[in-house]
Amino acid sequence: MKILDLKVYRGPCEVISNLTIDIPKGKWTSIVGPNGAGKSSLLQGIADILPITGSITINNVNLQDVDRKARAKTIAWLAQNNDAAEEFSELTVYDTVMLGRIPHQGWLHLPSSLDHEVVQESLFKTHTQSLASRFLHELSGGEKQRVLLARLLAVQADILLMDEPLANLDPPHQADWLIWQKELLAQGKTIVTVLHEIQYALKADHLVMIRQGKLHFEGASQDLATHEALVTLFEGRIRLEKLGNDWVCLPA
């Protein structure tokens, strides 16, 4: 996915300015930056939620030339938990995950046997089968987040955009999430995440750093130059240390 000279607008404000980046196909790209940098806005611009100028192309096709339904099948978006957890949601878990199949359904939106199969599979992968008949508003934050992840998986899109997917997940489920990421990458999916957990962001293939709506740095997550840029991004208030095979982020 190539993003060229992208501007994203939230109301009258330009929240992302002249951003040009390459999101490598079949890889995991993580967007990081301080609060208010414009990370979620960038994701929402790509997902066609916020208005944009500039171009986003996938396989040389400009996304603005693709019809709404085809776009929905190509790019799936996971909201921040507090965005999605509507107080007045009367949906069951099963029906929530089934919503992910809307882009694949005809105009009557009647679920096919394939839709049911995909929903079951998504529930299984996110360990939420036992919650299938529960109402979304009855679940804990972590359970809800796993259900919303299942909804994302049910779209079967090639590009998955996730805004703070680890929010509300306990450590075992964060570890599960990493396993799902690897499975999805093995299936050839392109993953773009916004993460505040730097140690998880460093497990991505590619890091994009945003500050005040502009590109600060982009590079491979294991590169030393990327690590230096990351420390600068947070004004030297963090340090990165190697622990076994992984990098961890600590206060400076």
Added chain:
Amino acid sequence: MSNHSLSLKLLALFAVSLVLIALGCFFGSTGVNWNFTEVDPIILYEIRLPRSIGAYLAGALLGLAGAIAQGLFRNPLADPYLLGSASGALLGVGIILCLSYAGEDSLTTLIGMNGGAFAGALLGVLAALLLAGGYKSSLRLLLSGVVIGVIFSAANALLTFVRPDLYQSLQSFMLGNTSLINWNATVLMALALCLCVPITLLLSPVLSALSLGENTARTLGLPLDLLRLLLIGVLALATGFAVAQTGLIAFVGLAAPHLVRHLSGGRQRTQLLLSTISGGILLLGSDLLAKSIFAPLEIPVGIVTAVLGGGYLLFLLRRGQIGIRK
């Protein structure tokens, strides 16, 4: 919820509906008469039967409109009455009545009144949305609806000054009344319901998608703005056609969806269908009460629904089942 369980629930609610319609034929200003053969056929077929079926259909239209409003604006307090669409419809009826000849009861006037009510209902809900700056703040939307309702009621009061001869008709509409429903009105409401229900069921995925939030719904490939506008149109049509026949009937649209929420299993299509039927049951049941509490005197059904619906709303608020997001 399995299809079998849904069929059973639908069957049970239809059975209750039929019993109430039959009861409506027994109850009248001449008292309760359990023997059909002793009732004047004209009273039975030209007054009680169309009134019973008509009251049921008006309630069904309001129940459907309430379910649409609550799903569309993700607001458990949204209903045609509180959103300003019912008072808009009433103003539409009032204007058409003022423009027509006094006492004229032609089909043209009836169609004109329904058209006026539809336009008024649409204007009411759009004005409330405009005043609230959209639908994102539940509290602002409800307050705007109340303000629009007050303004439209004032405009209606003004109409009685312009045409004092219509004071009684307008007053009857303001209090909500099923006693003037005839076969023409019943057929019109049946047609409106036959149009509104399939369209709403067809558009219901947008309501399900919206319950995950506006942004997620946008990424599902649905033409959200167009579908939302169509649903507002259906809401206005259902409200307008009910109000044009019965006047302002409060709280049926609000209470009907809440009454069946635990039966619908969280499925929008089921919720819409059950709300429609429960709206019919609620209004027809209230109409029977209105006819029998002070029989042979009859009180306007709007008073009964306001007392019952308002009490139910207070009960829900007390139990904490309804929260308001600012």
